[in-house]
Every structure is written in C-alpha cells, then in structure tokens.
Amino acid sequence: MTAPTPTAGVAVICHRLIHIYSTDTGDVVALSGVDLQISAGEMLALVGPSGSGKSTLVAVLGGLMRPSAGRVYVGDRDLSRLSPSGLAALRGTTVGTVLQGAERNLLPYVSLSRNIWLAQRPAARLADRRLDPPEEILALVGLAGAGSRRVADLTPGQRQRAALAQGLAAGPGLLLVDEPTSQLDASGRDEVLAALATINAQRGTTLVVVTHDVEVGARLGRAVTIRDGRVGAEGRNGRDFAVVAGDGTLQLPPETLAAFPAGTLFEVDHSDGAITLRTTANPSAAGPSGER
Numbered sequence: 560m561t562a563p564t565p566t567a568g569v570a571v572i573c574h575r576l577i578h579i580y581s582t583d584t585g586d587v588v589a590l591s592g593v594d595l596q597i598s599a600g601e602m603l604a605l606v607g608p609s610g611s612g613k614s615t616l617v618a619v620l621g622g623l624m625r626p627s628a629g630r631v632y633v634g635d636r637d638l639s640r641l642s643p644s645g646l647a648a649l650r651g652t653t654v655g656t657v658l659q660g661a662e663r664n665l666l667p668y669v670s671l672s673r674n675i676w677l678a679q680r681p682a683a684r685l686a687d688r689r690l691d692p693p694e695e696i697l698a699l700v701g702l703a704g705a706g707s708r709r710v711a712d713l714t715p716g717q718r719q720r721a722a723l724a725q726g727l728a729a730g731p732g733l734l735l736v737d738e739p740t741s742q743l744d745a746s747g748r749d750e751v752l753a754a755l756a757t758i759n760a761q762r763g764t765t766l767v768v769v770t771h772d773v774e775v776g777a778r779l780g781r782a783v784t785i786r787d788g789r790v791g792a793e794g795r796n797g798r799d800f801a802v803v804a805g806d807g808t809l810q811l812p813p814e815t816l817a818a819f820p821a822g823t824l825f826e827v828d829h830s831d832g833a834i835t836l837r838t839t840a841n842p843s844a845a846g847p848s849g850e851r
C-alpha cells in the first residue's frame with residue numbers, strides 16, 4: 560500500500576488565543592485574544608506594526624511554545640494541550656517553520672541536499688510518511704539541480720528559496736515563513752513569491768507568511784493585520800474588512816482611531832444590511848444624533 564502523501568494542507572483555528580511572557584520587569588501580553596481561521600491550503604500574510612505579536616503567533620502555531628490561554632488547532636490537534644514531546648513531533652512533521660534570515664535555516668558546511676535530508680530524519684522515523692527526495696523539493700522552489708551546492712554558492716534569492724525547501728523537508732501541511740523577502744531586491748522577491756505559489760498549488764500546503772511588505776500581502780490574496788496582540792483587520796483580494804473579535808470588540812483603523820479616541824461614543828444604526836456608526840454629542844437626547 561502506498562504511504563499517504565504528507566503534504567496536503569491543514570487548517571488552523573485560533574480561538575481567543577492569549578500569550579503572556581513573564582519577564583523580570585513584569586508580564587508582557589503579546590497576544591491578547593487572537594481569533595483566526597485559516598482553511599486548509601490557504602495562503603495568508605500576517606502584517607502589522609513591530610511588536611504587535613506576529614512572531615509570537617507564529618511561534619505558537621509552529622509548536623515552539625504553548626499559549627498561556629485559549630485554543631489553537633493545527634489540523635485535528637489542539638496545540639494548547641500537546642505535551643512537549645507532542646509539540647516536538649508536530650514540529651518535525653506537520654508544521655515547518657522558516658526563520659527570518661535564510662542562513663539561520665541552513666547548515667553552511669553541507670550541501671543543500673544533505674541539509675534537507677537531515678531535516679527529514681524525525682519524519683523518516685514515522686513509518687507511515689512518504690518523504691520526497693531532496694532534489695524534488697529543491698525543484699519545487701526553482702532550484703532543480705542545485706542539490707550539491709552550498710549556501711555560500713547561492714544568491715540571496717536562491718538562499719531564501721533553499722530555506723523554503725528546508726522548511727518543506729518533512730512534507731508539512733502548514734508552512735510558516737518569517738519575512739522571506741525582507742532582504743531581497745524586486746527580482747529575488749518575485750522568485751520567492753513564485754516559489755510560494757508553486758508550493759501551494761502543487762502540494763496544497765497551507766502557507767502563513769509574516770511580512771512587512773504590503774505587496775507580498777497583496778500577492779498572497781489574504782492579509783491579516785495583527786495589532787496589539789489581536790486581529791485588527793483583513794484585506795482580501797484588494798478589499799478591506801474589519802473583524803469582530805471573540806469578545807465582541809471591533810478594532811478601528813489607526814487613522815479612524817486618531818480622529819475618534821478611546822471612549823468616543825458612537826450610535827449604531829442598522830439599516831438595509833448596512834451598519835452606520837455616528838458620533839454623538841449628546842447621547843442622552845432622543846432621536847438621531849449629530850454627525851461629526
């Protein structure tokens with residue numbers, strides 16, 4: 560019997576996900592209630608200001624740490640309940656993580672093929688996994704025939720694609736990629752985006768890409784903004800959406816917040832399927848309020 564193909568994408572669900580770092584100077588709330596659903600085989604960018612919680616979210620999804628509270632499912636597994644060894648098994652098989660800075664993912668003193676082969680070892684110990692030959696994975700990211708080369712022989716764009724191949728070594732259903740284009744010129748960026756699209760199309764791998772590059776977000780089709788540790792907004796194929804969080808709150812765009820600071824009262828008007836928010840000078844008065 561043929562072993563199952565390991566690379567079908569897996570879905571991700573975050574439900575009121577909270578993560579708090581304890582430090583010598585006090586607690587830091589990095590994730591303050593993330594509600595997010597990603598379909599199997601979807602491509603998504605995580606965008607947002609520095610310190611908003613993107614890396615923390617990716618570390619939780621990648622099984623590098625357990626969240627402080629809330630639920631996070633990758634496929635049918637609840638990561639918030641997995642033991643340390645369960646998380647380690649998940650990292651070696653179901654989830655691949657590509658760290659920021661391509662070189663951090665690759666050993667410099669062995670060939671690309673050997674790098675991938677070594678990364679496949681944990682998954683290879685699982686009898687029911689069929690792993691692709693390293694050369695095949697390299698071909699998927701546009702590096703066919705490059706198996707004998709080493710990191711130092713590659714251009715920055717090729718290095719980043721080699722790092723993607725490394726992340727794919729064990730045939731993960733979810734690939735997390737941190738800032739894959741931050742140090743690349745336009746052509747290197749296009750090559751990386753093309754490689755991501757090929758991985759997604761040919762393997763069905765669910766892709767989550769952390770990026771500061773709005774163009775990358777636009778090209779992936781769905782861009783989720785993380786702000787203050789929760790989902791602030793979403794862009795889908797050029798359209799902008801606000802997202803209601805699990806606790807019923809709705810984050811406003813920063814430019815709106817600047818004009819209407821916290822504590823501003825809005826009157827909510829439902830009509831014809833539309834919701835209108837109107838600021839009100841005198842909330843106790845009857846009837847329609849004055850617009851600002």
Ligand SMILES: Nc1ncnc2c1ncn2[C@@H]1O[C@H](COP(=O)(O)OP(=O)(O)OP(=O)(O)O)[C@@H](O)[C@H]1O
Pocket residue numbers: 580581582587588589607608609610611612613614615616
């Ligand atoms: N190991 C840690 N210990 C304590 N606080 C941390 C730790 N890692 C991150 N933080 C804090 O958690 C919050 C979220 O950080 P995080 O790195 O997840 O944000 P980010 O959106 O990925 O930022 P960047 O875009 O700069 O990488 C920040 O306030 C940060 O200072």
